[in-house]
Amino acid sequence: MLPEKLREDFPALKRLRNGKPVIYLDSACMSLKPRQVIEAVREYYELYPACGGRGRSQHWFAREVKEATERAREEVARFINATPEEIVWTKNTTEAINLVARSFRLERGDVVLTSDREHNSNLVPWLELERTRGIRHEVVPAREDETFDVERLKEMLSPKVKLVSVVHVSNLDGYALPVEEIVEVAHDYGARVLLDAAQSVPHRSVDVSRLEADFLAFSVHKMLGPSLGVLYGREEALRELSPFIAGGDTVSDSYYERAIFLPPPHRFEAGLQDYAAQIGAAAAVRYLTRVGMRRIEEHERRLTQYLSKKLSAIEEVRFVGVRDARLRSGIVSFRLERHGRSLVAPSDVAELLDRHYNIMLRSGDHCLHAWFNARGIGASGSVRASLYLYNTREECDLLVEGIERIVEVEG
Amino acid sequence: MGEGDKKKHLLLEILRSLGEAKLARIQEEVEARRLSEPEKYEALTGCNLQDLLIEMAEEGLVERIFPEWGAPVYRVRENRT
Incomplete structure (x- = not known):
């Protein structure tokens, strides 16, 4: 894994809300910027x-x-x-x-x-x-x-x-x-x-x-x-x-x-x-x-596997996209479903994670409307966590904790 | 009727039939209706339902009720004057 010290280069990660740190999992949309x-x-x-x-x-x-x-x-x-x-x-x-x-x-x-x-x-x-x-x-x-x-x-x-x-x-x-x-x-x-x-x-x-x-x-x-x-x-x-x-x-x-x-x-x-x-x-x-692109790739690959494994232990998590978790790198998309029906809307999941955990991620169709529409889930899409070099295992743990809490409350 | 009004009109119709619902249930119903009556519900294609519902709540068309911890519930505000 990459050293956590590099997080010090990113001023946005130093912000707090309600005494809690920022967990930024939306880098596929826009990455954070280092002071350099x-x-x-x-x-x-x-x-x-x-x-x-x-x-x-x-x-x-x-x-x-x-x-x-x-x-x-x-x-x-x-x-x-x-x-x-x-x-x-x-x-x-x-x-x-x-x-x-x-x-x-x-x-x-x-x-x-x-x-x-x-x-x-x-x-x-x-x-x-x-x-x-x-x-x-x-x-x-x-x-x-x-x-x-x-x-x-x-x-x-x-x-x-x-x-x-x-x-x-x-x-x-x-x-x-x-x-x-x-x-x-x-x-x-x-x-x-x-x-x-x-x-x-x-x-x-x-x-x-x-x-x-x-x-x-x-x-x-x-x-x-x-x-x-x-x-x-x-x-x-x-x-x-x-x-x-x-x-x-x-x-x-x-x-x-x-x-x-x-x-x-x-x-x-x-x-x-x-x-x-x-x-x-x-x-x-x-x-x-x-930092080194190969190290960044390896860091993200490990984090993705770690997050995928932890999320897959939650019965209601249904991954969206390629079936084989080993083929996912840096991005994890999922829905919360029970008996084939949506349990919590992806945008509600994103809102709850933002409000209670300061976890910023994306929900919806991710500009892939055609893909979601072809699969009959165009109205809701998915929750998407996208990782980068500044993300950590602890942040993934908090995301999983948040999802568990949402399932517990909404289930 | 403009495109925005049409969307709200359709969403109110759906929400009225559901009574009280969370977004997941509303999305499911929208998807089902888009499949069964594509022409009528085409206006809701690609629409961010959460944003639309928040806008409708701000306009007083629907109520957005927050539980202590959890996703908001939506219902049509019928007693508007």
């Missing part, structure tokens, strides 16, 4: 809060911003073993996926395949293209045990499939799809692959040169940093994309009749950017690298 990141952001605003970018101001502050943000791009690239030219800053993962959806060459009749457990951010863009451009979006159904069915994917692949866009690690249950295999078979058919890595890059070592995916999207705010997104694209794949939002900093020159776009990544980053967030992103990856 807060300090980097504060430094930008205090010392050189100017604009950066190409062809803008040349003064002292602007040069510092430019240097710091270029360094940030390099550090984030190194974190996933990419080159700086392959890193595009976006607002979040959703915007990164939308960038690909809007800019990738897709014509009427072209097919985009996704898994059946996609976050709305990797479902709705394709539904929109189906409606507006006449592409076809097809869903690869999971196996009965809720794992990804590679054989079914192979059956569905054809020359019409131009893109396979799947989640790397699910925000429902922490299940990691077999992405290496998915990339390989998709490439055999000439399809590009986009990975929604919002729940993988913050929690495990991700090496894009090994994965060989064409695009990969993730969010810095889920990995200790400020609100910011990243689109990684292999150089060749990025060059195929048309500009997304056009404007200042995306072109090298313009005339009344035409504009000359810069090469990637700059052609995708229009207008003034969130420079503080980029600088904070570098501080976040430095922090994660210092």
